[in-house]
Amino acid sequence: MIDTHVHFDGLGDADAIDAAIKRAAEVGVDRMLAVGGDTARNAFMVNVAAKYSFIKAAVGYDRDCAEAENSLTDLELLIEGNENIVSIGEIGLDLHYHPESELVQRELFCEMLALARRRMLPIVVHSRNADEATLEDLKEHVAEWGGNTDRIGVLHCFTGNLDFMKKLLDLGLYISFSGIVTFKNADALRDTVHYVPDDRLLIETDTPYLAPIPHRGKTNEPSYVVEVAKTLAMLRATTIENIAEITTCNAERLFGL
Numbered sequence: 001m002i003d004t005h006v007h008f009d010g011l012g013d014a015d016a017i018d019a020a021i022k023r024a025a026e027v028g029v030d031r032m033l034a035v036g037g038d039t040a041r042n043a044f045m046v047n048v049a050a051k052y053s054f055i056k057a058a059v060g061y062d063r064d065c066a067e068a069e070n071s072l073t074d075l076e077l078l079i080e081g082n083e084n085i086v087s088i089g090e091i092g093l094d095l096h097y098h099p100e101s102e103l104v105q106r107e108l109f110c111e112m113l114a115l116a117r118r119r120m121l122p123i124v125v126h127s128r129n130a131d132e133a134t135l136e137d138l139k140e141h142v143a144e145w146g147g148n149t150d151r152i153g154v155l156h157c158f159t160g161n162l163d164f165m166k167k168l169l170d171l172g173l174y175i176s177f178s179g180i181v182t183f184k185n186a187d188a189l190r191d192t193v194h195y196v197p198d199d200r201l202l203i204e205t206d207t208p209y210l211a212p213i214p215h216r217g218k219t220n221e222p223s224y225v226v227e228v229a230k231t232l233a234m235l236r237a238t239t240i241e242n243i244a245e246i247t248t249c250n251a252e253r254l255f256g257l
């Protein structure tokens, strides 16, 4: 299995990261995408990807950077010639925590989308309480995307409704489910799981956040993506092996692994 969303800096020091990677391998989670989002995190993920051949990196500036000075040149330099960087992420909008900064968030998001087009890299998108704005900006991105339409990107940690999901799928995006799908109060989310076509489904942990049941309250880690896969298998009336196979194949196609 491939955990497509890991913030390795949240696991602790190098030994803690190494131990978590070993626990993941023991349960069949043998590849991961290390996801950045600001200058420090981007550098951290690039270092992790340099150390482990089975880990690739996503770099970008996320919504929390919207009001800061962000150097596009630094980001371009980081990406230049680094084959471990396979994606721009995470990027996107959060109007739940920061509704007041919508304009600057969208400005940065659009800048990141333009970077993804220049580099022909798939995107990892965060969206919370921002369906309309996210769709509007993505629509423009997709219209100008000159690459393979199987490689546009993913809406990570999906928690939206069916209408939002359908529109994302129409734009060609993949849908990634996290441990939230195992939570007791997530019936509405679970009701959307069956709608994602086999060739657009992804799994992630969003480590170190959102540990799935039965690990809630602990620091999340890549090995726990198995719980996400189990829940998806149950909801889609299939086997965990099938979920592992299709989500691995999808992550390989999307990120060019």
Ligand SMILES: [Zn+2]
Residues within 6 Å of the ligand: 005, 007, 035, 090, 206
């Ligand atoms: Zn994240």
